[in-house]
Amino acid sequence: MRITRKILTLATGLGVCVWVLDAAFDALLFYDETPFLALLVTGVPPHELYIRSLILVVFVVFGIVVARLVEGMRERERDMTLFRRLVDEATDSVFVMDPKTGVITDVNDTACDVLGYDRSTLVGKSVAELNPEFEDPAAFREFLDSPEGRTLEYYETAHVRADGTTFPVEISASDVTIGGDSYRIAIARDISERKERERRITHYKQAVESSRDLLAAVDLDLRFLFANDAYCRFHGLEAKTVRGQTLESTIGQAAFEQIEPQLLDALEGERVEFEMTWTHAAQGTRILDIRYFPLRDDDGEIHGVGASLRDVTDRNEMIEDLRKSRQRYESLFDSIRDAILVADTDRRIIDCNPAFTELFGYSLEEIEGKSTEFIYESEAEFEAMEESLGRHMNDPTFVQTVHYEKKSGQTFPGETNVFYLRDRDGEVTGFIGLVRDVSDRVARTTQIRTIDRVLRHNLTNDLTVILGNAEVIARGETDDLKACAERIIRTGEGLQDTVRKEREITNFLAEPRPTVEIDAVSVAESVVTEIRERHPGADVTLQAPADESVLAVEYLDRAIEELLENAIVHSDRSIPSITVSVGRTGEVIEISIADDGPGIPEMERQVLTGERNIEPLFHGRGIGLWLVHLIVQYSDGTLEFIENDPRGSVVTVRLQTPGENQ
Numbered sequence: 001m002r003i004t005r006k007i008l009t010l011a012t013g014l015g016v017c018v019w020v021l022d023a024a025f026d027a028l029l030f031y032d033e034t035p036f037l038a039l040l041v042t043g044v045p046p047h048e049l050y051i052r053s054l055i056l057v058v059f060v061v062f063g064i065v066v067a068r069l070v071e072g073m074r075e076r077e078r079d080m081t082l083f084r085r086l087v088d089e090a091t092d093s094v095f096v097m098d099p100k101t102g103v104i105t106d107v108n109d110t111a112c113d114v115l116g117y118d119r120s121t122l123v124g125k126s127v128a129e130l131n132p133e134f135e136d137p138a139a140f141r142e143f144l145d146s147p148e149g150r151t152l153e154y155y156e157t158a159h160v161r162a163d164g165t166t167f168p169v170e171i172s173a174s175d176v177t178i179g180g181d182s183y184r185i186a187i188a189r190d191i192s193e194r195k196e197r198e199r200r201i202t203h204y205k206q207a208v209e210s211s212r213d214l215l216a217a218v219d220l221d222l223r224f225l226f227a228n229d230a231y232c233r234f235h236g237l238e239a240k241t242v243r244g245q246t247l248e249s250t251i252g253q254a255a256f257e258q259i260e261p262q263l264l265d266a267l268e269g270e271r272v273e274f275e276m277t278w279t280h281a282a283q284g285t286r287i288l289d290i291r292y293f294p295l296r297d298d299d300g301e302i303h304g305v306g307a308s309l310r311d312v313t314d315r316n317e318m319i320e321d322l323r324k325s326r327q328r329y330e331s332l333f334d335s336i337r338d339a340i341l342v343a344d345t346d347r348r349i350i351d352c353n354p355a356f357t358e359l360f361g362y363s364l365e366e367i368e369g370k371s372t373e374f375i376y377e378s379e380a381e382f383e384a385m386e387e388s389l390g391r392h393m394n395d396p397t398f399v400q401t402v403h404y405e406k407k408s409g410q411t412f413p414g415e416t417n418v419f420y421l422r423d424r425d426g427e428v429t430g431f432i433g434l435v436r437d438v439s440d441r442v443a444r445t446t447q448i449r450t451i452d453r454v455l456r457h458n459l460t461n462d463l464t465v466i467l468g469n470a471e472v473i474a475r476g477e478t479d480d481l482k483a484c485a486e487r488i489i490r491t492g493e494g495l496q497d498t499v500r501k502e503r504e505i506t507n508f509l510a511e512p513r514p515t516v517e518i519d520a521v522s523v524a525e526s527v528v529t530e531i532r533e534r535h536p537g538a539d540v541t542l543q544a545p546a547d548e549s550v551l552a553v554e555y556l557d558r559a560i561e562e563l564l565e566n567a568i569v570h571s572d573r574s575i576p577s578i579t580v581s582v583g584r585t586g587e588v589i590e591i592s593i594a595d596d597g598p599g600i601p602e603m604e605r606q607v608l609t610g611e612r613n614i615e616p617l618f619h620g621r622g623i624g625l626w627l628v629h630l631i632v633q634y635s636d637g638t639l640e641f642i643e644n645d646p647r648g649s650v651v652t653v654r655l656q657t658p659g660e661n662q
Helices: 002-029 036-042 046-089 109-115 137-145 192-210 229-235 247-251 253-267 313-335 354-360 379-391 439-474 481-510 520-534 556-569 602-608 620-634
Strands: 093-097 104-107 152-160 166-178 181-190 214-219 224-227 272-280 284-296 302-311 339-344 349-352 397-405 411-422 428-437 516-519 539-543 549-552 577-585 588-595 638-643 649-656
Touching: 002 046, 093 109, 109 152, 166 192, 214 229, 229 302, 247 253, 253 272, 253 284, 253 302, 284 313, 339 354, 354 428, 379 397, 379 411, 439 481, 481 620, 516 520, 520 539, 520 549, 520 556, 520 577, 520 588, 549 649, 556 577, 556 588, 556 620, 556 649, 620 638
Parallel strands: 539 577
Antiparallel strands: 093 104, 093 181, 152 166, 166 181, 214 224, 214 302, 272 284, 284 302, 339 349, 339 428, 397 411, 411 428, 516 549, 577 588, 588 649, 638 649
């Protein structure tokens, strides 16, 4: 309004100025005897008054027109600025494009962020380049001209980001006219999260519908919101019509009165679990395990009750039969040295013997009622056993080697004999598994074969070197007899060292090596003292408390010795510096050997941590590190390798304390 007033004032002022100038010219040129003031106001000749008034009116009208044009331009600028701000601040991607070609003329910041382009790159692109649906330009042209393409309302498609990844979008678009030019404004919303929710809902629905449990939900008025097929079949309901029916009308007044108190508790926010005897029209008396839980909305308000019912009649009968059988054979059950696990048809644990507790580390109280899945090394092992159980259903028993996982996290191969529990009609009601840890047997067989292969390879190579140098000496083909002799001695000593370590490993694997309680500090002190005497030029330091007991095999000193020997012999320093430290982290004792040498090569590092078996390329050093790995493995411990700062390696042996094992 201020600019409008200025323009009107300026136009009127110009008109008045013309009036005054005309009066001045008339006084000077045409009316010598008439005063200027008379010609200006009081004595204006009629024709002059007409001309001046007309000019004044023209100026005023021109000012009004210009003022309106300026005000209109300012309003359009404000509208464009507001539109630009709204577009840039929109949480959805906004595209302005040519409606005839689909070429983008403008985009907002959100579109740039979502697609991973900057604005200058997006402007000038065709929207077809962002949509994998329109790789063919002709198809895109046809789409733009179609009724669907001209008016897009919640059209679902996909966009491609700058990095090549695609994501689902929902698009709405309309044609607008701005300043006489036609544009198409398209708004694209990333619906990845919504699609993921829909996918999960579909999976949940499939899981619920395929569940053997009876699943249902009711609202605050105890009217059905949902019931799966198993629930409807059990109660004789129609799945299509059950929604909206009252719970009382479907199960009867007597049964409803029995469960009503538990339903009210669930509506108060409690989770309820109980067993109930149910008389089924076709199946007779059944025992149902019933669980109620409150249904809450996003604000935490309760809007209904969910129910999970399971027919446990056969399971309870089986458990009772097992309890009676166990009473008769309890001493035999408890004395069997193989781990015994009893599970129902859903593979939930019912019973176990002391050997199972000793092997896996779980008591019956910890695992009763749980799925057996957690004792397997992986989900794949669990599913493989599931397939075997189904495949051998007509067999009385079968044997399968499975990889299990103990409570401590250690895994092992278990030879498993599976027996089927059957009722009087021959129907399977559960499973009995006898598990035997065969890790020692498998390890000994595999490792002795491997060490034999390595030894043969190294023996052949080293003997070739020895015989070759001996022949050179015998034929007199060299003047440097000392060099050849030293090469024979060096190779022979290396071969002797390899054979000694191979015999050590063979002896170690040949007999059972139980873990015993050992003072780790005393072992470390003894080994450090021996290494200092053997290598007086090395700086070996021990940092340890007064004592720390661990569970390990009696070869623990040999593992520490091998690590120290390896650090000194392969050091590139004139005075190797090694620090041996013994400490406690929680319930675990750590023995660390830190050196300042060149580090352990990657291939031998993998042997040390058990990630790789030894191969024929390894000589004494690799075999020695593998011996360290075996000693720690048989001690139920773990090995860790890290680089030292500023150089060198730190090898840490972690062992359990006696209290941890108990």
